[in-house]
Amino acid sequence: MSVIVKKIAQLISALIFVFGMYSAIHGHIAPGGGFAGGVLLSGAFILLIIAYGLDYFKLKQQTEATSIFESVSILIALLLAFSGLFAGSLYFFNNYLPPGTPGSLLSGGLIPVYNILIGIKVAATLSTIFFALIIYKEEIRR
Amino acid sequence: MDGWIIVLFFVIPLFGAFVMPVTYLFSSDSPKFITPVITFVLLILSLYSFVYQPEQIAYIIGGWKPVGDVPIAIYLVYDGLSGFMLVIINLIAFFSSVYAINYMEEYTGQKYFYVLMCLMIAGMNGVVLAGDLFNLFVFTEIAAKSSYALVAFGVKKDELEASFKYQVLGGMANLIILFGIAMIYWQTQTLNMADISYMLQNVENNIFPVFIQLILITGFGVKAALIPFHAWLPDAHSSAPSPISAMLSGVLIKTLGVYVIMRLFFNVFPVNESVSIVLIALGGLSMIIGVLLAVGAWDLKRMLAYSSISHVGYIIAGLGIGMIMLARGENQFVATLAFTGSLFHLANHAVFKGLLFLNAGAIEYAANTRDMKQMGGLAKFMPITLTSSFSASMSISGLPPFSGFFSKLIIILAAVIAGFYLIAGLAVVAGIITLAYFVKFQKYAFYNKPSVSSSIKEVPNLMRMSMISLAILCLLMSVLILPEIREVFLNPAVNTLMETTDYADKILGR
Numbered sequence: 001m002s003v004i005v006k007k008i009a010q011l012i013s014a015l016i017f018v019f020g021m022y023s024a025i026h027g028h029i030a031p032g033g034g035f036a037g038g039v040l041l042s043g044a045f046i047l048l049i050i051a052y053g054l055d056y057f058k059l060k061q062q063t064e065a066t067s068i069f070e071s072v073s074i075l076i077a078l079l080l081a082f083s084g085l086f087a088g089s090l091y092f093f094n095n096y097l098p099p100g101t102p103g104s105l106l107s108g109g110l111i112p113v114y115n116i117l118i119g120i121k122v123a124a125t126l127s128t129i130f131f132a133l134i135i136y137k138e139e140i141r142r
Numbered sequence: 143m144d145g146w147i148i149v150l151f152f153v154i155p156l157f158g159a160f161v162m163p164v165t166y167l168f169s170s171d172s173p174k175f176i177t178p179v180i181t182f183v184l185l186i187l188s189l190y191s192f193v194y195q196p197e198q199i200a201y202i203i204g205g206w207k208p209v210g211d212v213p214i215a216i217y218l219v220y221d222g223l224s225g226f227m228l229v230i231i232n233l234i235a236f237f238s239s240v241y242a243i244n245y246m247e248e249y250t251g252q253k254y255f256y257v258l259m260c261l262m263i264a265g266m267n268g269v270v271l272a273g274d275l276f277n278l279f280v281f282t283e284i285a286a287k288s289s290y291a292l293v294a295f296g297v298k299k300d301e302l303e304a305s306f307k308y309q310v311l312g313g314m315a316n317l318i319i320l321f322g323i324a325m326i327y328w329q330t331q332t333l334n335m336a337d338i339s340y341m342l343q344n345v346e347n348n349i350f351p352v353f354i355q356l357i358l359i360t361g362f363g364v365k366a367a368l369i370p371f372h373a374w375l376p377d378a379h380s381s382a383p384s385p386i387s388a389m390l391s392g393v394l395i396k397t398l399g400v401y402v403i404m405r406l407f408f409n410v411f412p413v414n415e416s417v418s419i420v421l422i423a424l425g426g427l428s429m430i431i432g433v434l435l436a437v438g439a440w441d442l443k444r445m446l447a448y449s450s451i452s453h454v455g456y457i458i459a460g461l462g463i464g465m466i467m468l469a470r471g472e473n474q475f476v477a478t479l480a481f482t483g484s485l486f487h488l489a490n491h492a493v494f495k496g497l498l499f500l501n502a503g504a505i506e507y508a509a510n511t512r513d514m515k516q517m518g519g520l521a522k523f524m525p526i527t528l529t530s531s532f533s534a535s536m537s538i539s540g541l542p543p544f545s546g547f548f549s550k551l552i553i554i555l556a557a558v559i560a561g562f563y564l565i566a567g568l569a570v571v572a573g574i575i576t577l578a579y580f581v582k583f584q585k586y587a588f589y590n591k592p593s594v595s596s597s598i599k600e601v602p603n604l605m606r607m608s609m610i611s612l613a614i615l616c617l618l619m620s621v622l623i624l625p626e627i628r629e630v631f632l633n634p635a636v637n638t639l640m641e642t643t644d645y646a647d648k649i650l651g652r
Contacts, residue, residue, distance in 0.1 A: 064167075067163055068163060068164060068167070070163075071160040071161070071162075071163040071164055072160075072164065074156075074160045075157065075160050075161060075164070078153060078156060078157055078160070081153075082153060084204075085146050085149075089205055090144065090145070090146045091146075091202070091203065091204055091205035092146060092149040092153075092201075092203050092204070093203050093204040094204060094205055095204065
């Protein structure tokens with residue numbers, strides 16, 4: 001890719017990344033949410049990889065890191081859901097944090113936390129799938 | 143028993159599935175030992191809750207109370223039928239996972255196998271516990287998607303083709319099911335199964351529920367592999383690794399297909415005579431065509447897969463007979479008898495078909511072939527596989543001391559008393575042909591003149607242990623016919639089917 005494409009992709013991907021974080025964090029008060037935010041986050045990385053190529057990022061058969069992130073975020077979400085059982089009322093997915101004022105960023109109890117975890121999970125999963133596809137293609141070429 | 147225990151049935155396998163990629167970093171052997179521990183805990187938990195919880199529990203996730211009369215939360219419902227299915231699922235899952243430790247050694251990427259297996263167990267446990275259609279659909283998808291990947295686990299040409307076929311047909315089935323669910327939502331404005339049951343009792347247009355039921359029979363018929371929808375099953379079940387074949391044939395088609403049909407058509411929709419005739423016809427067809435397809439097969443696992451179609455036919459035909467008796471309001475005793483037979487056969491089939499697939503896997507492991515013409519004379523080398531497969535073969539063909547005899551007998555008796563002589567006759571004929579092809583299997587695999595090399599050894603200890611335990615269960619399950627034991631294990635499930643729409647009253651307490 002030419003220098004123009006690389007530079008523009010670099011600039012744009014930063015914006016996409018910030019917007020993805022915004023979507024995931026504001027999931028409970030604005031349109032978007034964890035899934036949409038996660039897709040945007042992985043989109044930022046995918047754009048960079050397309051612009052710069054595999055070699056620049058030294059990607060080989062290593063996709064362990066993304067799948068570990070994926071597993072860990074799901075595990076934390078499960079543990080949070082499970083911790084609801086011990087917070088007073090024996091309900092799974094119990095939302096035991098204070099609700100806060102509706103409309104402000106710190107409201108909705110545990111829901112923003114779940115949104116962020118879903119964002120990490122989706123970003124990691126989509127990146128894993130993308131890596132699997134491009135690395136597979138590289139392996140075939142060899 | 144506290145209500146929150148029932149969430150453990152899918153939290154534990156989900157937790158296991160996602161903790162394994164992390165523990166794999168520290169020890170590459172960890173997944174194969176974590177999975178049997180998880181399934182063992184689930185088995186103990188399901189037996190505990192089954193014995194100590196005869197009553198129905200409706201557990202509300204998140205603690206969202208109903209607003210007015212409208213249940214807004216996700217409901218999990220544990221009752222006799224759910225408990226019965228949970229015991230069967232986790233029993234077969236435990237023996238399959240123990241068997242897999244040795245069997246999967248020759249495969250690469252083992253950690254993915256165990257992750258997918260745990261996800262499949264989580265999906266099936268979730269389907270059985272779900273109290274609303276949305277979660278039922280999601281859990282169905284979790285179980286089905288993991289099984290697509292597991293069927294293709296060998297990544298050879300046949301496996302990939304089978305998995306692709308399974309995915310295409312499974313995807314179409316999901317589309318049809320989703321369409322049916324959308325129609326229900328359109329008509330009733332709710333997805334909670336108990337609430338739907340209320341709404342449907344007040345629907346004036348009687349043909350509408352019947353139309354939805356026919357759509358759902360098509361969708362879940364593909365999952366249960368009833369005869370016009372069975373095309374994916376012989377490929378998928380014979381190409382998967384053997385422990386997974388045992389899970390697919392033993393419990394997956396029953397959970398995703400038969401259980402959902404039972405739950406929706408008895409507890410949610412009002413029982414209906416025309417639908418029950420469809421069920422009886424599909425069941426009878428599956429019964430006879432399944433065995434006719436099986437008798438000509440020379441691939442051992444393919445033969446077992448075809449045989450599964452025929453046995454699902456028995457279960458569905460029994461359900462249909464019970465349903466027609468309930469709908470006509472006639473002899474309730476016959477309905478009880480038919481349901482007892484169906485559920486008993488469901489449990490038996492899970493055990494002996496699971497065992498037969500494990501035997502087929504053992505033969506494949508030792509002699510490296512699935513073609514019955516290339517086996518022969520294995521009796522000398524593999525005594526444990528011989529005896530356990532003999533026990534399973536006799537049980538599946540319905541010979542008296544084994545469990546299969548009693549369940550088939552009850553279904554045939556119910557058919558005769560209810561006046562369905564054709565179904566009774568077909569069941570007897572199918573039973574005789576079943577005996578024929580299992581005798582063929584015994585003869586060609588174990589007694590024919592040896593055509594295999596003499597270096598064959600019996601399989602490793604853990605595989606033996608699974609096979610022996612299931613073989614003992616084949617005999618032991620026949621005590622379920624005794625009234626005292628039937629009362630504990632079968633009657634709660636039968637009562638759930640018998641009480642039809644009282645299910646909704648108990649959950650919503652209206």
